[in-house]
Amino acid sequence: MSKMRNNEVVEKKDIDLSQYKVEKVPEYISEVDIKKLPEVEKSILLHAGVDLENDKADTFLMKNQTVVHKATRQSGVELLDTNEALAKYPELKKLHWKLIDPNTDKYTKFVYDNPESGYFIRVKKGTKAIFPIQSCLFLETPSVVQNVHNLIILEENSSVEILTGCTSKELGKDGGAHLGITEIYIGKNASLTYSMVHNWHESVRVRSRTAIYVEENGTFISNYVLLKKVKDIQMNPIAYLKGRAARARFNSILLSYPGSFIDVGSRVVLDAPDTSSEIISRVVNKGGKVIARGLISGNVSGVKGHLECQGLILEDGGEIYTIPQLNGLSPDIMLSHEAAVGKIAREEVEYLMARGINETDAVGLIIRGFLYEGLENFPNVLKQEIDRISDELGAKGY
Amino acid sequence: MLEIKNLSIAIDGKEILHNINLRIENGKVVILFGPNGSGKTSLLMAIIGLGNYKITSGKIIFKDRDITNLPTHERIKLGIGVMFQRPPTIKGVNIRDIAKFLGNYNEEEFRSLAKLLKVEHLLERSINMGFSGGEIKRTELLQLLLQKPDLSLIDEPESGVDVENINLVGEAIKKLLEKTYTAYSNNLPMKDHHKKRKSSGLIITHTGLILEHIPADEGLVLVEGKIVCKGNPYEIFDTVKNKGFNECLKCAIMK
Ligand SMILES: Nc1ncnc2c1ncn2[C@@H]1O[C@H](COP(=O)(O)OP(=O)(O)OP(=O)(O)O)[C@@H](O)[C@H]1O
Ligand SMILES: [Mg+2]
Numbered sequence: 001m002s003k004m005r006n007n008e009v010v011e012k013k014d015i016d017l018s019q020y021k022v023e024k025v026p027e028y029i030s031e032v033d034i035k036k037l038p039e040v041e042k043s044i045l046l047h048a049g050v051d052l053e054n055d056k057a058d059t060f061l062m063k064n065q066t067v068v069h070k071a072t073r074q075s076g077v078e079l080l081d082t083n084e085a086l087a088k089y090p091e092l093k094k095l096h097w098k099l100i101d102p103n104t105d106k107y108t109k110f111v112y113d114n115p116e117s118g119y120f121i122r123v124k125k126g127t128k129a130i131f132p133i134q135s136c137l138f139l140e141t142p143s144v145v146q147n148v149h150n151l152i153i154l155e156e157n158s159s160v161e162i163l164t165g166c167t168s169k170e171l172g173k174d175g176g177a178h179l180g181i182t183e184i185y186i187g188k189n190a191s192l193t194y195s196m197v198h199n200w201h202e203s204v205r206v207r208s209r210t211a212i213y214v215e216e217n218g219t220f221i222s223n224y225v226l227l228k229k230v231k232d233i234q235m236n237p238i239a240y241l242k243g244r245a246a247r248a249r250f251n252s253i254l255l256s257y258p259g260s261f262i263d264v265g266s267r268v269v270l271d272a273p274d275t276s277s278e279i280i281s282r283v284v285n286k287g288g289k290v291i292a293r294g295l296i297s298g299n300v301s302g303v304k305g306h307l308e309c310q311g312l313i314l315e316d317g318g319e320i321y322t323i324p325q326l327n328g329l330s331p332d333i334m335l336s337h338e339a340a341v342g343k344i345a346r347e348e349v350e351y352l353m354a355r356g357i358n359e360t361d362a363v364g365l366i367i368r369g370f371l372y373e374g375l376e377n378f379p380n381v382l383k384q385e386i387d388r389i390s391d392e393l394g395a396k397g398y
Numbered sequence: 399m400l401e402i403k404n405l406s407i408a409i410d411g412k413e414i415l416h417n418i419n420l421r422i423e424n425g426k427v428v429i430l431f432g433p434n435g436s437g438k439t440s441l442l443m444a445i446i447g448l449g450n451y452k453i454t455s456g457k458i459i460f461k462d463r464d465i466t467n468l469p470t471h472e473r474i475k476l477g478i479g480v481m482f483q484r485p486p487t488i489k490g491v492n493i494r495d496i497a498k499f500l501g502n503y504n505e506e507e508f509r510s511l512a513k514l515l516k517v518e519h520l521l522e523r524s525i526n527m528g529f530s531g532g533e534i535k536r537t538e539l540l541q542l543l544l545q546k547p548d549l550s551l552i553d554e555p556e557s558g559v560d561v562e563n564i565n566l567v568g569e570a571i572k573k574l575l576e577k578t579y580t581a582y583s584n585n586l587p588m589k590d591h592h593k594k595r596k597s598s599g600l601i602i603t604h605t606g607l608i609l610e611h612i613p614a615d616e617g618l619v620l621v622e623g624k625i626v627c628k629g630n631p632y633e634i635f636d637t638v639k640n641k642g643f644n645e646c647l648k649c650a651i652m653k
Binding site for chain 2: 345346347348350351352353354355356357358359361362365366368369370371372373374
């Protein structure tokens with residue numbers, strides 16, 4: 001790759017954070033009855049995969065910097081506000097700001113230097129949570145920066161599903177910013193399915209920093225979906241597989257629209273024998289620029305990794321760069337990657353039309369097929385919204 | 399059922415079908431013969447109106463309606479079904495996804511047809527992805543049997559199909575064209591069944607094997623984009639088998 005091209009690829013959009021207000025985190029918060037939230041808000045949350053009427057989930061809701069609801073009915077599962085947890089359990093200091101260095105970049109530093117808030121989830125040793133935990137990070141006021149810091153701990157032999165829906169109200173041209181720090185610790189034999197929907201207003205700018213530490217035979221599965229137009233977003237979570245036979249899988253679905261700048265990737269460090277990982281991403285581009293990254297680093301022998309990125313460009317003018325990187329630091333490792341970017345084949349659309357399916361539905365079917373193919377066990381709550389949007393994309397032609 | 403009048407078709411500006419005239423009556427089966435590259439598949443694709451096949455002159459009438467300028471899916475909705483010679487692979491889209499659009503059938507019917515065609519193991523797979531030659535034919539036929547078209551356009555149903563499967567394919571096409579007396583007659587006397595039956599077919603074949611399964615009514619020979627002969631399908635097949643398409647050109651009753 002030529003130098004010039006390389007520079008273009010690593011282009012970064014700078015955010016001037018001084019344009020946003022930092023809200024204080026209130027000392028005392030009265031719990032909100034989430035079932036009594038206005039219907040508009042409920043509907044916004046629902047599009048981000050968070051169903052407040054769902055009695056089969058524990059729910060956490062944070063508006064701007066304020067945690068307004070957190071409740072768990074499951075024994076062995078703790079769901080708190082991060083600040084509250086840090087006050088209650090001083091020993092958490094050993095985990096807080098440990099996987100992520102505050103000096104990583106200016107956004108991380110900004111969260112470190114300013115009031116932050118977020119969820120703390122701990123699943124006790126041996127607890128297999130029956131209900132998922134749904135958490136919603138809601139940006140509701142224009143010109144505000146939301147500083148999030150989440151801490152997730154899965155003790156030995158525990159498991160849980162967490163769904164995080166990040167969303168905002170219509171914020172007008174002033175928009176808002178979301179800076180998210182998430183540190184995740186997965187103990188021996190523990191398993192976390194971590195799904196996230198980003199469904200922002202088009203004026204929102206996002207910087208998300210996530211790191212995951214996985215011990216022996218632990219499993220981390222991430223399902224990430226970016227559905228709506230966002231101004232710009234940059235994230236590149238990293239999983240450190242530190243114990244023997246630990247696994248990580250990142251599934252990502254990214255939809256891009258004109259005017260969006262999306263720089264999203266996943267990284268895995270295979271740092272113990274028999275660890276394995278897969279990074280699978282699907283990008284549908286209706287405009288805007290997408291950089292889809294993937295990095296797997298094999299540090300010891302006997303590890304396996306596969307990276308796959310496929311892009312579908314629906315309209316001229318959209319761009320997709322895929323940057324798959326494999327780092328083999330030891331002999332006897334199996335790392336592979338596949339990347340492909342293309343258009344919808346006319347022949348496929350016509351085949352479906354020859355079954356009596358109109359062009360809109362045919363394109364919708366093909367987009368949906370493209371998105372799901374190869375994504376194992378993708379959560380149904382996320383699928384509903386993706387299906388709806390695939391149909392919409394089909395309807396707008398291609 | 400179908401009438402094609404003076405139809406000429408061009409691909410990328412080059413005319414490949416010249417002045418085609420063709421008529422298929424209700425309930426009749428017409429066999430289309432012709433050497434490789436003569437334009438048989440193109441004719442089928444033009445009938446359903448795929449984008450590459452530009453009509454330069456002529457008309458297509460289906461059930462007394464001019465469909466020359468209708469989009470593909472609307473022609474299909476009027477009652478045309480196609481079995482593709484080489485259907486594309488569509489990642490992540492399986493037969494069930496497509497079947498949802500195919501109309502009137504129930505789950506029980508779906509399952510029994512899938513079983514009959516031995517495609518149960520293919521229902522959840524991406525369509526045509528890694529399917530064997532025979533599997534492609536059988537899944538194409540499953541879709542047609544669910545769709546229940548009045549006119550079936552069938553492109554080389556037997557190519558790449560082994561001896562055992564050819565019987566299966568033959569039976570399925572028979573069913574599709576309502577030639578299976580017991581299945582469709584509802585105990586009507588044969589003469590009434592004939593009257594009631596309207597399923598028609600246009601079948602492309604090189605091997606003629608399908609003629610052993612389906613009673614065909616008429617044969618056409620297409621050479622270099624022109625229909626050069628029309629007649630008894632069994633007689634035409636016999637001639638082509640023994641003397642080749644050149645014999646049809648010599649005869650060229652259509653000149
Ligand atoms: N999409 C296309 N683009 C360019 N040329 C085409 C296209 N489709 C068909 N042709 C050409 O038109 C001619 C007729 O092709 P067609 O597939 O209709 O033949 P066929 O009679 O079905 O042959 P076969 O018996 O081999 O299936 C051939 O010369 C073919 O190369
Ligand atoms: Mg052909």
